[in-house]
Amino acid sequence: MQSAETTFNKNSLLLALRRYSSAVCDMEQTILLPSLLRDVPSDDLWDCEAAEESCTDLYSNYLMLKAIRNTAESNLVRLDDHKAKNTALNKTLETLLDTDPEALFGFHLRGLFSVMSDLTKKTQSLTDKYMDIIGVAN
Numbered sequence: 837m838q839s840a841e842t843t844f845n846k847n848s849l850l851l852a853l854r855r856y857s858s859a860v861c862d863m864e865q866t867i868l869l870p871s872l873l874r875d876v877p878s879d880d881l882w883d884c885e886a887a888e889e890s891c892t893d894l895y896s897n898y899l900m901l902k903a904i905r906n907t908a909e910s911n912l913v914r915l916d917d918h919k920a921k922n923t924a925l926n927k928t929l930e931t932l933l934d935t936d937p938e939a940l941f942g943f944h945l946r947g948l949f950s951v952m953s954d955l956t957k958k959t960q961s962l963t964d965k966y967m968d969i970i971g972v973a974n
């Protein structure tokens with residue numbers, strides 16, 4: 837039998853994923869000419885160095901946000917990428933591995949919520965910037 841807290845967390849995670857997916861769908865429906873985003877500098881770099889890409893313009897940000905949504909929805913992560921990232925995480929999070937599994941799960945769950953929330957905000961911000969570029973008031 838699941839506790840109410842576990843059910844709430846599961847629903848919240850699904851809700852966060854749905855919000856992001858909905859924001860990307862809205863972005864795709866709003867941005868009819870993504871090429872208008874080329875060479876428009878981004879206000880912030882959105883930690884693109886961590887993704888090993890240079891997201892210097894809004895067009896590359898647009899493509900990145902769509903790719904993340906597709907990966908999240910399809911659950912497709914290349915095995916080689918997963919192994920490389922997993923070994924790097926094991927080196928940096930060795931202190932967490934000694935803690936109890938529930939604390940480790942909570943740490944990763946909070947991180948996932950944070951990432952999904954940030955991606956949703958960035959997607960909505962990109963949509964708003966596009967609306968400004970084409971001269972439509974929000």
